[in-house]
Amino acid sequence: MTFRMPRLPRPEVPRIRPPEFKGRLHDARTATSVGRWLGVAFAVCFVTGLVSHYLQQPPGWLADDLPARPVWGYWLTQGLHVATGLAAIVLLLVKLWAVYPRLFAWPPVTSVRHALERLSVAVLVAAAVFELLTGLLNIAEWYPWPFSFVPVHFAVAWVVTGSILLHIAVKAPEIMAHWSKRSAGALALPAEDGADRRSLLLGMGAAVGVVTLTTAGQAFPPLKALDLLAPRHPDHGPQGLPVNRTAAAAGVSAEGLGEWRLEVAGPRPYTLTLDALRAMARARARLPIACVEGWTVQADWGGVRVRDLVERAGGRPGRDAVRVTSLEVSGAYRVMEMGTEYVDDPLTLLALTLNGQPLTLDHGFPARIIAPNRPGVLQTKWVHRLEVL
Numbered sequence: 001m002t003f004r005m006p007r008l009p010r011p012e013v014p015r016i017r018p019p020e021f022k023g024r025l026h027d028a029r030t031a032t033s034v035g036r037w038l039g040v041a042f043a044v045c046f047v048t049g050l051v052s053h054y055l056q057q058p059p060g061w062l063a064d065d066l067p068a069r070p071v072w073g074y075w076l077t078q079g080l081h082v083a084t085g086l087a088a089i090v091l092l093l094v095k096l097w098a099v100y101p102r103l104f105a106w107p108p109v110t111s112v113r114h115a116l117e118r119l120s121v122a123v124l125v126a127a128a129v130f131e132l133l134t135g136l137l138n139i140a141e142w143y144p145w146p147f148s149f150v151p152v153h154f155a156v157a158w159v160v161t162g163s164i165l166l167h168i169a170v171k172a173p174e175i176m177a178h179w180s181k182r183s184a185g186a187l188a189l190p191a192e193d194g195a196d197r198r199s200l201l202l203g204m205g206a207a208v209g210v211v212t213l214t215t216a217g218q219a220f221p222p223l224k225a226l227d228l229l230a231p232r233h234p235d236h237g238p239q240g241l242p243v244n245r246t247a248a249a250a251g252v253s254a255e256g257l258g259e260w261r262l263e264v265a266g267p268r269p270y271t272l273t274l275d276a277l278r279a280m281a282r283a284r285a286r287l288p289i290a291c292v293e294g295w296t297v298q299a300d301w302g303g304v305r306v307r308d309l310v311e312r313a314g315g316r317p318g319r320d321a322v323r324v325t326s327l328e329v330s331g332a333y334r335v336m337e338m339g340t341e342y343v344d345d346p347l348t349l350l351a352l353t354l355n356g357q358p359l360t361l362d363h364g365f366p367a368r369i370i371a372p373n374r375p376g377v378l379q380t381k382w383v384h385r386l387e388v389l
């Protein structure tokens with residue numbers, strides 16, 4: 001008698017199979033329709049970001065040529081920067097949804113060229129997500145990372161821009177073929193997709209509209225009442241103006257001010273008491289504080305023209321730049337330099353009053369700088385020293 005092993009069922013070897021995507025609109029036509037809006041948004045972000053960067057940190061040869069006009073210049077460019085950045089979050093999500101099935105393409109790479117192309121898309125997606133995320137958290141003043149925001153956001157902007165240009169170059173034939181309905185006609189996409197695609201694009205437009213309308217009020221007063229999603233409301237803060245860095249955060253206190261004096265260094269240095277400065281204060285300017293985080297508020301400022309202070313110290317307005325130092329103990333904006341165009345401008349003030357009232361401590365008491373067409377970070381508060389350079 002022979003013993004037979006019972007037959008065991010053969011273990012099934014799982015076969016790797018890429019997922020199948022049956023959903024419509026994951027095609028080049030959708031990617032092109034969404035991609036061109038995303039491209040516009042990133043282009044606006046990049047250009048306005050460069051403006052912001054060079055206004056804040058001009059190379060030496062440029063510092064004295066930065067224009068003080070139009071007074072609302074930085075308000076416009078930075079308002080656009082933040083608004084298009086927020087809109088781009090919606091656009092990027094739709095674009096990623098349109099193309100994500102390609103993540104599962106099988107086989108994952110077919111050639112060296114294909115591998116390089118996929119790598120460049122990975123860089124593009126990572127850099128774009130990084131820019132939008134860090135920008136979003138920056139407007140909320142939340143920095144859950146170990147690096148400093150400004151240089152890294154600036155550097156990665158070049159990576160995004162470079163990889164977008166590369167992406168457009170690589171995809172040019174596809175983009176051209178899918179640019180319009182007529183060019184797509186030859187490719188015979190299913191006719192019924194057209195209506196769905198229109199719905200998708202309409203939905204995307206509506207989402208961008210909602211995000212824009214509920215945030216733009218932080219810089220655009222007619223939309224103030226709808227300002228629900230922006231971190232700042234233009235009216236909320238002491239003296240009806242938001243405060244970014246409070247006196248407490250800057251280590252400035254009323255007692256610590258002691259016998260405050262304004263020091264002006266130059267060929268003929270002098271110091272002024274607050275009363276002496278008040279006696280000189282004749283100038284007025286209606287100027288916006290336009291924060292890099294996208295909020296802007298206009299106010300009436302009263303004080304002394306910086307060019308008058310410079311002249312009195314033997315400086316030459318229009319020829320000399322100025323260094324401004326705050327009482328602030330530490331911080332990136334304690335010391336600020338101002339090119340000749342700003343120094344010379346009659347609207348550039350050492351301000352003592354805000355909307356007719358003396359500055360509160362949080363707004364820079366006893367004296368702060370207010371200048372036209374400059375980022376808010378350079379509108380130095382708690383000023384105690386001017387130096388003609």
Ligand SMILES: Nc1nc2c(c(=O)[nH]1)N[C@H]1C(S)=C(S)[C@@H](COP(=O)(O)O)O[C@H]1N2
Nearest residue numbers: 242243244245291326333376377379380381
């Ligand atoms: N000394 C000093 N001044 C400063 C800052 C700072 O951190 N230190 N922050 C600036 C920023 S980022 C802005 S937007 C404006 C805000 O001015 P406000 O608080 O009067 O609204 O002040 C600027 N002046």
Ligand SMILES: [Mo]
Nearest residue numbers: 291292376377
């Ligand atoms: Mo700011």
